[in-house]
Amino acid sequence: MRAMTVIPGKSDSARVGAVAEPPAADGSILVQGLLTGICGTDLELLAGALGRVQPGSDHLVIGHESLGQVLEAPAGSGFTAGDLVAGVVRRPDPVPCPACARGEWDFCRNGQYTERGINGMDGYGAERWRVDPYFAVPVPAVLGHLGVLVEPTSILAKAFEQVDRVGARSWFDPKHVLVTGAGPIGLLATLIAQQRGYDVHVLDRVTDGPKPELVRALGGTYLTDLQQLDVVPDVVIEATGVGQVVFDCANLLPPAGVICLAGIHPGPATVDVQLDALVRQLVVRNAALVGTVNAGKRHYADAVDMLLKADRAWLERLVTRTVPLSNWPAALVREPDDIKVVVDLRG
Ligand code: BGC
Numbered sequence: 303m304r305a306m307t308v309i310p311g312k313s314d315s316a317r318v319g320a321v322a323e324p325p326a327a328d329g330s331i332l333v334q335g336l337l338t339g340i341c342g343t344d345l346e347l348l349a350g351a352l353g354r355v356q357p358g359s360d361h362l363v364i365g366h367e368s369l370g371q372v373l374e375a376p377a378g379s380g381f382t383a384g385d386l387v388a389g390v391v392r393r394p395d396p397v398p399c400p401a402c403a404r405g406e407w408d409f410c411r412n413g414q415y416t417e418r419g420i421n422g423m424d425g426y427g428a429e430r431w432r433v434d435p436y437f438a439v440p441v442p443a444v445l446g447h448l449g450v451l452v453e454p455t456s457i458l459a460k461a462f463e464q465v466d467r468v469g470a471r472s473w474f475d476p477k478h479v480l481v482t483g484a485g486p487i488g489l490l491a492t493l494i495a496q497q498r499g500y501d502v503h504v505l506d507r508v509t510d511g512p513k514p515e516l517v518r519a520l521g522g523t524y525l526t527d528l529q530q531l532d533v534v535p536d537v538v539i540e541a542t543g544v545g546q547v548v549f550d551c552a553n554l555l556p557p558a559g560v561i562c563l564a565g566i567h568p569g570p571a572t573v574d575v576q577l578d579a580l581v582r583q584l585v586v587r588n589a590a591l592v593g594t595v596n597a598g599k600r601h602y603a604d605a606v607d608m609l610l611k612a613d614r615a616w617l618e619r620l621v622t623r624t625v626p627l628s629n630w631p632a633a634l635v636r637e638p639d640d641i642k643v644v645v646d647l648r649g
Contacts, residue, residue, distance in 0.1 A: 306338065306427030306630050306645060307361040311350030316631035319361060321428065328424075329434035331381055332374040333389075335647035337450040337624075338427040339367030340633045341486065342565075343420060348634065351568060354422050365427025365645070366391045366419035369441065369450040379435040386441035388452040389426050389433045392417045392596050408460065408596040417596075429627070429647055439602040445609055448617050450644050451490070455605035456597035458490045458539070461564045462498070463601065465537050468560050468590045476536035477501055482551060483541035484513040484524075486642045487564060489620060491539040493612055496520040503531055505547075511639040512619060519616055528554075535559065543567035548591075549575050555589040563593045 307319030324332070344364055347353035355362045368389045375381035394402030395414035402410050419425020441449035469476065479495040481488045484506035495502040502522040506513055514524040525531055528550055536559055538551045543565035551561055583589065597605075609617065622641045625633040626649030633643045 303429040304627055305363045305429065306365055306425075306627065308348055308364050309361050310347050310353035310355060313348050313350075315361070316348065316364075316634055317361075318628060318630060319363070321363060321424075324428065324430055324432040326432070328432035329437065330376045331372060331379060331387070331433050331435055331438055333370035333387055333431050333433060334373050335368070335370050335426060335428050335431055336386075337369040337447055338365035338425075338645045338647060339450045339454065339486075340643045340645065341367060341454065345634060346566075346568060347420065349568065353420050356422055356424050359424070362419070363424035363426075363428050364419050365425035366417060367450060367453040368426035368431075369447065369452070370426065370431060373430070375435070379438075381435065381438060381440070386443055386445070386449050387433070388439040388441050388449055388602070389418060389431070390437040390439060390599065390602060391420070391453060393423065393437070406598055408598045408601075427630070427645060427647065439599075439606065441606065442610065445606070447621070447644075448609060448614070451486075451609055451617065451620065451642070452602060452605050453597075454486050454642075455490050455494075455608055456601040457487060457564060457594075458494050459601040459604035459608060460597045461491065461539055461562045461594045462494055463604075464592055464594050465539075465560050465562050468592055469537075469558070472558055472588070474558060478503070478533040478535045478537075480505065480531065480535035480538045480551065480554075481541065482506075482538065482547050483565060484508070484517060485541065486620060488539070488541040489513070489516055489641065491541060491564070492517055492520055492522050493616075494608055495539070496522065497608060497611055500537075501533065503533065503535065505531075512622065512641060516616065516619060516641075538562065539564060541565040543569075545569075545571055545573045549573060549580065552580055552589070552591065553583060555583070555587060557587045557589070559587065559589045561589075561591045563591065
């Protein structure tokens with residue numbers, strides 16, 4: 303069968319590879335791959351910033367944002383042929399560490415976890431894939447192709463949960479949320495902020511194209527410069543990973559404010575900062591900077607609920623380009639106005 307293959311760290315290695323049928327060891331549910339979303343992590347994989355092949359293999363089947371349709375599922379698995387399904391990305395480490403042993407693989411302590419399509423495990427970018435029922439997320443049929451957004455949305459479901467948990471240190475009733483970066487992660491953060499009833503402001507560099515309009519369609523305020531922000535943000539969802547942006551936001555935080563760092567930037571960039579002054583700011587304001595990565599099982603379920611609540615026409619506009627599997631490396635080349643690019647595994 304055909305699959306999206308790469309050699310981690312080799313920028314020109316993206317191929318339509320011929321690979322073996324998915325091994326039974328990958329799980330008892332056999333799935334017809336429908337769509338795979340491309341994200342910054344996939345580009346970093348090719349650039350060599352992260353990622354590794356499955357032991358014994360010389361290439362990696364990429365693709366961690368998945369949507370498929372069940373071909374075969376054992377009785378009692380909770381799935382039947384025809385169901386839509388998304389696969390969980392991370393697998394617990396084999397030791398397992400105390401977090402993984404409790405099902406919190408997204409908080410793995412020893413770093414020996416694996417991730418489908420990223421770290422040590424073939425991904426979902428193939429005509430067929432297998433998954434264990436425990437790591438299979440049911441996608442309601444009404445979501446259709448938008449089910450490919452379940453995984454990126456799970457990242458934000460976790461991010462907002464982390465903010466709530468940090469906020470619970472004290473009385474916490476956020477009103478103003480700043481989202482930095484209006485890519486797929488930033489826009490999905492904007493959606494969730496709107497669903498939670500927050501006043502949301504979104505910072506990005508671009509002045510035209512679909513992003514400003516997508517923010518305004520949710521009732522949000524679009525900014526191209528932090529100077530334009532006319533409220534004090536109780537919460538920042540940071541999706542650029544740019545040090546200067548993080549530093550500027552940290553200086554804006556009110557008492558008990560929270561910045562949730564949800565993105566990384568290829569960098570490295572050097573920023574001259576008054577670190578002692580920043581430390582003082584954070585301390586005297588009980589402010590928090592919290593990093594978040596990946597997602598646990600409950601976040602995928604939350605993501606499905608969030609997508610079901612969203613305006614379908616708005617979600618449709620996030621998927622700006624669909625590339626057939628036969629030409630999938632084109633999905634890695636950024637085009638103006640790209641938001642979420644997906645690969646059609648049947649094409
Ligand atoms: C994925 C996460 C993953 C991370 C780092 C992200 O793009 O959405 O699930 O943990 O990359 O590998």
